[in-house]
Amino acid sequence: xxxxxxxxxxxxxxxxxxxxxxxxxxxxxxxxxxxxxxxxxxxxxxxxxxxxxxxxxxxxxxxxxxxxxxxxxxxxxxxxxxxxxxxxxxxxxxxxxxxxxxxxxxxxxxxxxxx
Numbered sequence: 001x002x003x004x005x006x007x008x009x010x011x012x013x014x015x016x017x018x019x020x021x022x023x024x025x026x027x028x029x030x031x032x033x034x035x036x037x038x039x040x041x042x043x044x045x046x047x048x049x050x051x052x053x054x055x056x057x058x059x060x061x062x063x064x065x066x067x068x069x070x071x072x073x074x075x076x077x078x079x080x081x082x083x084x085x086x087x088x089x090x091x092x093x094x095x096x097x098x099x100x101x102x103x104x105x106x107x108x109x110x111x112x113x114x115x
Contacts, residue, residue: 002028002032006025006027009025009026009027009041010025011024011043012024012025016051018051018052018053019048019049019050019051020045020047020049021045021046021047021048021049021098022042022043022045022048022049022050023042024040025040025041026038026039026040026041026115027040027041029112029115034112035112036111037109037110037111037112038109038110038112038114038115039107039108039109040107040109040110040115041105041106041108042096042105042106042108043103043104043105044066044068044096044097044098044103044104044105045098045103046098046100046102046103047098048098048104049095049096049097049098050095050096050097051095052071052093052094052095053093053094054073054091054092054093054094055090055091055114056090056091057090057111057114058087058089058110059087059088059108059109059110060085060086060087060088060108061085061087061088061106061107061108061109062084062085062086062107063080063081063082063083063084063086063104063105063106064082064105065082065102065103065104066081066082066098066100066102066103066104066105067079067080067081067082067098067099067100067104068080068081068096068097068098068100068104069096069097069099070086070094070095070096070097071094071095071096071097072093072094073092077097080104080106
């Protein structure tokens, strides 16, 4: 059994031409011996975004704080805000964008092999 506070989890800054202002934390994952899933927390600075990408696994998201949008392959932008849930299906193009004035923070649950 494990308990931990998010402020105790190291944050990795994600850096690439396709990403701006994103930090990733893994409060529960492979290092803890999870058999099937990993729980990650992403923090996106105002004006920041995750890469526009797809992969062959789903992920389930819960928005903890802030507001933004979730972009899909058709160019649709769906508003997201604290308290919302979002499902990204396998092979679905997606990108999280912070459109607000404060940090956008969300939980992202994925299969452990894709932590």
